[in-house]
Amino acid sequence: MPSVPSFLPSCDPVILRSSALREGTPLDAIDGVQPGHVAEPASPQALAELLAGAARDGASVVLRGGGTKLGWGRQPKPVDLVISTRRLNRVLTHAYGDLTATVEAGTPIRALNQELRRHGQWLPIDAPFDEATVGGVIATNDSGPLRHRHGTPRDLLIGVHLAMTDGRVVKAGGTVVKNVAGYDLGKLVSGSHGSLAAIVDATFKLAPLPGASTTVVAAFHEPGALVRAVSAVSASQLEPTAFDLHVVAALGKILIQFSSTPAAIDAQVEELRRWLVTADSFELVTGPAEADVWRGQTRGMWESPGSIVRASWLPANLPAVLSLLTEMAGEQPIQLAARAGVGAGLIRIEGNSSAHAAAIEGLRARPGVVGHVVVLRAEAAVKQQIDVWGGPSDHEALLGAVKRAFDPAGILNAGRGPV
Amino acid sequence: MDQRLLDELAGICGAEAVLHEPLQLLTYECDALPHLRSLPAAVVLPSSASQVQAVVRVCHRAGIPFVARGHGTGLSGGALPAKDGVVIALSRLNRILDVDIANRRVTVEPGVTNLEITKAVAPHGYYYAPDPSSQQVCSIGGNVAENSGGAHCLKYGFTVHHVLALEVVLPDGEVANIGSPVVDTPGPDLLGLFVGSEGTLGIATKIVVRILRKPESVQTLLAAFDSIDAGGEAVSAIIGAGIIPAAVEMMDSLAIQAAEAAVHPNFPPSDTILIVELDGPAAEVRSLFQIVEETCRRVGATKIEIAPDDQQRARIWRGRKAAFAAMGRVSPNYYVQDGVVPRTKLPEVLGKVRDLSIRSGLRIGNVFHAGDGNLHPLICYDERVPGESDRAVEVAGEILRYCVEAGGSITGEHGVGADKAEYMSQMFTAEDLDAMQRVRLAFDPRNLCNPRKIFPTPRLCGEVPGPYRAHPVETAGLAERF
Numbered sequence: 011m012p013s014v015p016s017f018l019p020s021c022d023p024v025i026l027r028s029s030a031l032r033e034g035t036p037l038d039a040i041d042g043v044q045p046g047h048v049a050e051p052a053s054p055q056a057l058a059e060l061l062a063g064a065a066r067d068g069a070s071v072v073l074r075g076g077g078t079k080l081g082w083g084r085q086p087k088p089v090d091l092v093i094s095t096r097r098l099n100r101v102l103t104h105a106y107g108d109l110t111a112t113v114e115a116g117t118p119i120r121a122l123n124q125e126l127r128r129h130g131q132w133l134p135i136d137a138p139f140d141e142a143t144v145g146g147v148i149a150t151n152d153s154g155p156l157r158h159r160h161g162t163p164r165d166l167l168i169g170v171h172l173a174m175t176d177g178r179v180v181k182a183g184g185t186v187v188k189n190v191a192g193y194d195l196g197k198l199v200s201g202s203h204g205s206l207a208a209i210v211d212a213t214f215k216l217a218p219l220p221g222a223s224t225t226v227v228a229a230f231h232e233p234g235a236l237v238r239a240v241s242a243v244s245a246s247q248l249e250p251t252a253f254d255l256h257v258v259a260a261l262g263k264i265l266i267q268f269s270s271t272p273a274a275i276d277a278q279v280e281e282l283r284r285w286l287v288t289a290d291s292f293e294l295v296t297g298p299a300e301a302d303v304w305r306g307q308t309r310g311m312w313e314s315p316g317s318i319v320r321a322s323w324l325p326a327n328l329p330a331v332l333s334l335l336t337e338m339a340g341e342q343p344i345q346l347a348a349r350a351g352v353g354a355g356l357i358r359i360e361g362n363s364s365a366h367a368a369a370i371e372g373l374r375a376r377p378g379v380v381g382h383v384v385v386l387r388a389e390a391a392v393k394q395q396i397d398v399w400g401g402p403s404d405h406e407a408l409l410g411a412v413k414r415a416f417d418p419a420g421i422l423n424a425g426r427g428p429v
Numbered sequence: 430m431d432q433r434l435l436d437e438l439a440g441i442c443g444a445e446a447v448l449h450e451p452l453q454l455l456t457y458e459c460d461a462l463p464h465l466r467s468l469p470a471a472v473v474l475p476s477s478a479s480q481v482q483a484v485v486r487v488c489h490r491a492g493i494p495f496v497a498r499g500h501g502t503g504l505s506g507g508a509l510p511a512k513d514g515v516v517i518a519l520s521r522l523n524r525i526l527d528v529d530i531a532n533r534r535v536t537v538e539p540g541v542t543n544l545e546i547t548k549a550v551a552p553h554g555y556y557y558a559p560d561p562s563s564q565q566v567c568s569i570g571g572n573v574a575e576n577s578g579g580a581h582c583l584k585y586g587f588t589v590h591h592v593l594a595l596e597v598v599l600p601d602g603e604v605a606n607i608g609s610p611v612v613d614t615p616g617p618d619l620l621g622l623f624v625g626s627e628g629t630l631g632i633a634t635k636i637v638v639r640i641l642r643k644p645e646s647v648q649t650l651l652a653a654f655d656s657i658d659a660g661g662e663a664v665s666a667i668i669g670a671g672i673i674p675a676a677v678e679m680m681d682s683l684a685i686q687a688a689e690a691a692v693h694p695n696f697p698p699s700d701t702i703l704i705v706e707l708d709g710p711a712a713e714v715r716s717l718f719q720i721v722e723e724t725c726r727r728v729g730a731t732k733i734e735i736a737p738d739d740q741q742r743a744r745i746w747r748g749r750k751a752a753f754a755a756m757g758r759v760s761p762n763y764y765v766q767d768g769v770v771p772r773t774k775l776p777e778v779l780g781k782v783r784d785l786s787i788r789s790g791l792r793i794g795n796v797f798h799a800g801d802g803n804l805h806p807l808i809c810y811d812e813r814v815p816g817e818s819d820r821a822v823e824v825a826g827e828i829l830r831y832c833v834e835a836g837g838s839i840t841g842e843h844g845v846g847a848d849k850a851e852y853m854s855q856m857f858t859a860e861d862l863d864a865m866q867r868v869r870l871a872f873d874p875r876n877l878c879n880p881r882k883i884f885p886t887p888r889l890c891g892e893v894p895g896p897y898r899a900h901p902v903e904t905a906g907l908a909e910r911f
Contacts (some may be wrong), residue, residue, distance in 0.1 A: 107665060107773035108802070130671060151618070164618055165590055172864070180864040181857060186769045188587075188801040189838035190576045190625050191845055191856055192883065193865040197589070197621025208619060218671030243530075249643040249710055274713030322613040326531035353532075354612050381611035399615050405605040409616060410869035416864075428616040 017047055018091070021063025025056050038092055040072055042390060043424075045089040052097045054171060054179045054210035059095055061208060062177030062201045065419040068145060072424055073204035075146030076118055078139035078372040082150065082386050083203055083426030087395050088112045095145050096242035098210060101125045101186075110168065110185055112213040115145030131216045132161040138308040145209040151201040154308045155267070158351050160217060164200035169213035172199065175417050187215045198412070205423040206416040219253070220269030226282055228264045228289035233336070235288040236262040237329045240350045244286040244325060248278050254307055255355070257332065257346040259339065264289070264350065265307055267300075311347055316360040319370055319381045325353040330379045338369055356386070367395035374400060397426050430470035430513070434491055434681070438473050438515070439711055441483040446474040446521075448529065457516050460501045460508040460874030463561075465847050467509035469496070475522040475742030478538075478596065478604075478634035485632065486602030488515055488544045494877045496631040499539060499568030504765060505846025507574060507627045513882050517632060525549050526635070534593065535659065536637045539570025543577075546638060555640040558585040561842070573633050578842035579678040580749070581706075583800035584643070587842070589624040596635035597623065600873035601797040605610055610637050627844050630872040638681040638907050644708035647675070648718045649742045652730040653699035657681060659703040661776050662728045667705065668772070670724070672717050677800035678704040683759065684794040684807065691755030694748025697732045703799065752796040760792065761820070766825045767843040768832030772802040781831050782806060789824050791817070803841035806831070812871050830855065845883045853885050 018026060028053065034045035046069075051057040055303065064071045064383045074080060077094075094118030102112040105345045106129035113122050118141055123132045136154035137147050146152070153162040160166065169183030173193060184196035186243045199206055200352075231234035236255075243266070252267040266282060279294065286292055295303050311318060323331050328350070334353035335344050335357065342365050348355025366388060385398035413420075413429045430449065439447045448454060449471045458466045470493070475481045488495045492513035498754045501508060510516050522538035525545065529535065530553045535546055543564040546557040560579035561567055567577070573595065578587045585591075594608040608620030625631055660679050667674065680688065685696050696702055703722050707714045725733055730851040736742040756763040779795065782804075786793040794807040806828050810821040829839045829852050839852045841843070853862060862884060869884075872878070 065831045072802075094811070095690055098612055105538060105771060105773070107669070108771040109668065110771070122564055157483065159587075161590065162623055165586065174864060178860045178864070180861045182861065183838075184856065185840050186837050186841075188578060188582065188798070188803045188841040190837050191840050191849075192853065192861070193868055194576075194589075194621055194625055195864065195868070198868065199619040200618040200621065201615065202617040218673070221671065244533075247642055249644070249713075262515075270710070270713045276708050277712035281851045318615060322611045324529075324534075324611055326529075353613055381609060382613050382615055384613075384615050389546060393534050403606070403614075403616075405607055405619060407603070408599065408605055408607075408619065408872065412617065412868060415867040415871040427544070 011412055018060070018063040018069060019027070021060060021067040025059045028052055029056050029060060034092065040089060040092070041085050041099055043086045045072065045092040046088065048092045048094060048096050050094045054098065054173055057093060057095070057098070057208055057210060058173035058177045058179050060091070061173055061175045061413065064091055064421050065175045068419060069421060070424045072148070072423050072426070073208050073422070075116060075143030076139065076141035078142045079146060079150055083423070084119055084398050085390055086424035086426050087128065089424045093208065093406045093427050095208070095286055097141065102211060104129065105185070109216045110213060111216055112145050112169070112211060112410060114187060114211045115143060115209045117144050118142065119144060119147060124219055126216060126217065129345050130219050132219050133214050134217045135163055135166070136278045136308060138305070138312055142231060144212050148200055148209055148212060149202060149204050150226060154253045155265070155304060155349065156311045157349055158253045159251040164197055166214045167196045167200065167212055170196040170199065171210045172207040174207050175419065175421060183213065201428070203423060203428055205427070205429045206413065219352065219400050222272050222275060222338055223269040223296070223300065224269045224275050225265060225295045226279060226286070227295060228286045229291045230262045230264070230288070231260055233262060233332050236264065237332065239264060239286050240321065241326070243282065246281070246285060248281060252304070253349065253351040255346065255350045257335070258305060260341070265303065267304070284349070307347055311345060311356055311358045314345070314358060317357045317363070317366040317370070317392055318356055318358050318386045319373065319375060320356055320384045321332055321381050322354040322388055323352060323380050325338060327353070334373070334376055334379050338372055343371065362417070363389050363391055366392045370396050433732065434487065434493070436473060437487055438484060440469065441487070442473050442475050442480050446476070448472040451799070454750055457498065457510060457518065459508060460498070460503040462504055462506040462846070462848055465506040465509050467510045467512055469516045470513045471517055472516040474518050474521050478522070478598070479635050481517060481519070481522070481632055482598045482602055482604055484515070485598050485600070488877060489601050489875070492677065492875065492877065494880050495552055495861070496879045497570070497574070497628045498545040499544065499574070500566055502563045502567040503571060503575060503846065504767065504843040505840065505848040507844050507846035507879070507882060512830045518548065522634065530555065530769065533640050534633065534637055535640055537569055539568055539573070539633050540635060543567050543572055545568055546640070550640050554643050555775065556643055557638060558591055558641050560889040561586050562753065566902045568631050569636055569638070571623050574628045574637060575844040580678055580798060583798065584673050584675045591639050592620065592636060593639055594622055594637035595620060595623060595633045597631040597633050599876035600736070600875070613783045627846060627882055629647030629869055629882055631878060642889070645707040645747055646711040646714040648714050648717070649704065649706045649745055650721060650725070651696070651734045651745050652703045652725040653697040654701040654703065654730055655699070657701045657779050658776050659729050660703045661799065663703055663725050663730070665773065666724045666728060667721055668800070672707070672719055674705050674800060675708040676704065676911060677798070678707040679797050679799040679867055680747050681795040682747065682753060683792055684796045685757045687755035687794060688748040688752050690758035691742070692747050692751045694744050696748055699731060704749055749796070753805070756794055756809065759810045761813070763810070764808040764821045764825055765810070766804070766806050766828055768804045768806070768829050768837060768842045769841040770802045770804065770832050770835040770837035774801055774835040774837070775799065778804070778831050780836050782828055785824060789820055790799070791821060791824055792823070827853070830843065832850050849887050850883055853883065
């Protein structure tokens with residue numbers, strides 16, 4: 011057993027030992043910064059005790075789930091302790107008759123869905139990473155194409171337990187879908203990137219697994235035809251589960267998934283054919299090939315080099331967004347994978363990394379076209395030139411007050427933001 | 430209240446927009462939970478966001494508590510005035526500022542009613558999804574404060590799922606924009622926190638909501654059953670088949686009788702009726718509706734009616750949505766509660782409620798959103814009978830206890846307000862509540878913004894605990910309950 015430490019002197023050594031405290035290694039590095047120590051608490055209470063010890067001793071803490079999005083955020087200041095939720099990985103209850111499940115934060119979404127599948131249900135979050143955990147997707151509010159139908163994790167979350175920096179474990183929300191008792195702290199930590207408290211478990215409303223599905227992939231070489239088709243589908247009464255766009259250079263694709271009864275899928279595909287009559291190709295995909303199409307759409311970008319930014323826009327602004335990207339693509343190749351109905355997506359900027367910051371600033375310079383340009387993946391050189399979160403908002407003071415209320419010692423997230 | 434402050438408020442909103450005579454104030458002494466009453470020192474009726482901001486600044490500077498009020502339809506005393514405080518009534522902020530069909534967004538002021546949004550976009554084939562039963566009169570600002578639901582939230586979610594951005598006057602009079610018409614505002618979800626915070630974190634002065642395309646097809650079925658259990662079994666089987674209906678509602682015999690007496694929906698006389706509505710693409714609704722119908726027959730429906738057109742559908746919904754108000758036809762007084770249980774616990778909890786009704790000697794009508802386990806027990810009593818009002822309060826508290834014990838909640842959509850603050854400790858520990866209080870203090874360090882709501886505190890002086898009594902406006906025949 012490793013001897014424990016002068017590190018976190020105010021923390022109970024029993025907690026430190028049971029949390030497998032060890033020194034950080036290069037494998038634990040966050041954006042190039044190697045943490046001093048790593049702990050893997052085995053219970054919510056132990057996690058809370060570690061936070062309290064860190065707060066007393068002024069140690070900076072970064073929370074880690076599957077570690078799939080650790081590079082998101084500003085470059086960290088020195089990190090004293092990474093707290094991993096790896097051992098908080100149980101599905102606590104699956105109340106399938108009530109379409110809800112309570113699950114510990116370190117559980118990978120994929121493992122959760124394997125469990126839920128036994129009763130024909132799932133948590134419809136199709137974030138792009140296999141090892142992404144429940145806590146991680148809530149903290150980043152990350153989502154994929156299914157957002158079109160099911161929303162983002164915050165829309166599915168109905169209750170949480172949080173470990174606070176004062177060592178307490180507190181509850182907000184509950185285990186029933188309809189519940190307005192008390193403040194919804196689950197919403198507050200959604201998108202907080204671990205900067206307010208640690209999520210230790212979460213309760214979600216679930217969805218029945220779809221009986222059947224079909225995906226239509228339609229290609230357009232003419233951007234005008236693409237945007238007219240998107241607008242026609244948006245105004246139609248079709249109800250797809252996913253309605254995506256993929257654009258690289260002059261090739262644009264619309265990807266639409268229908269999940270329903272076979273008869274309803276057929277009827278909707280036939281109607282869609284009428285809306286997409288100007289497409290250069292119209293392909294129906296089902297089965298394993300369909301899964302591949304969506305895997306490519308969500309993951310392709312992450313498997314390719316370059317900076318990745320998240321951006322959003324008013325859905326009807328799509329023509330202006332595409333023009334802006336075409337303009338920028340003159341300088342470096344640009345890829346867009348987007349939720350057409352929602353008005354949000356990821357933009358990948360390739361080429362010379364020194365031009366990335368300029369491209370990101372170019373996007374931010376057009377707030378009438380795109381809003382909320384947040385850098386998700388970028389090299390240190392790029393992050394040094396721009397703030398990954400974008401400019402300050404008019405609620406900074408409010409966020410600051412909330413941060414001080416939850417993390418008065420300022421130990422969480424090592425300056426990575428967003429608060 | 431100090432005359433100089435009244436003058437200052439009049440300087441902001443105009444003298445006619447500041448009420449301070451006791452008779453004028455009476456209208457504002459309660460919301461739709463009239464057993465909790467408290468006279469404010471003044472009521473101001475601002476007509477713009479900047480006036481709201483100026484009024485809040487004055488209150489903040491002078492240390493005067495203030496309470497925002499929409500159209501006063503809340504059922505938990507959320508708009509109960511603070512003693513010696515100011516009520517900021519938002520009924521004059523009632524403009525629809527922007528209808529943007531291409532982006533499926535509507536921008537409104539808080540005093541616009543829920544249904545006005547749908548009316549504004551219906552000609553374009555769109556609607557606003559959350560549909561509380563009071564939607565004809567309740568304000569969207571109030572919906573934001575309470576995170577209102579409605580019959581269709583089983584499939585479409587609550588207010589929090591349909592609001593994109595808020596302009597908010599914070600308790601110190603600063604203005605913040607939270608959320609944004611463009612999605613994915615970085616950082617903690619302050620919008621999600623604010624929606625449902627019951628007016629304790631600030632006052633929304635501008636609201637951007639998302640509208641939805643009307644579904645291609647809607648089908649509504651009404652099934653009668655001999656018992657609540659049989660109706661409940663139908664609901665379980667429908668949801669077990671992987672179907673998420675747009676709405677699943679149940680009413681028991683007392684609620685059915687009341688609805689018949691009030692609005693004559695011509696419901697079949699029975700122990701229980703179940704209303705199931707499916708919407709979506711026509712082919713999907715057709716095939717799933719068949720499963721719903723077969724399921725109802727299989728578990729023993731004694732009668733099934735399928736609404737052949739919009740008019741008949743409206744008839745069914747009229748009967749359901751009038752149920753609360755209709756209780757006045759069968760009982761001199763009634764008290765509505767808003768507990769939630771996991772759906773699978775409905776039969777067990779309703780059994781307990783039935784026993785409680787027998788034990789207490791009070792009739793209890795049940796109207797509930799069966800799809801999500803949200804109960805609205807209507808406890809009948811006669812305030813002229815000594816002790817009966819107190820018994821109704823005890824019965825309501827007992828029902829909420831059953832809900833919490835079954836793993837549910839003390840409120841599904843009406844809010845905690847002043848009415849249920851004392852029950853919060855049944856659901857949350859002192860530490861949970863302390864974490865929430867910290868958020869409140871981050872927004873409102875001086876505790877001026879809708880104080881004494883949500884969190885358990887000793888009862889207010891002069892506050893009479895107890896169930897429903899007619900609002901003066903109702904007694905005068907000027908308004909109906911929803």
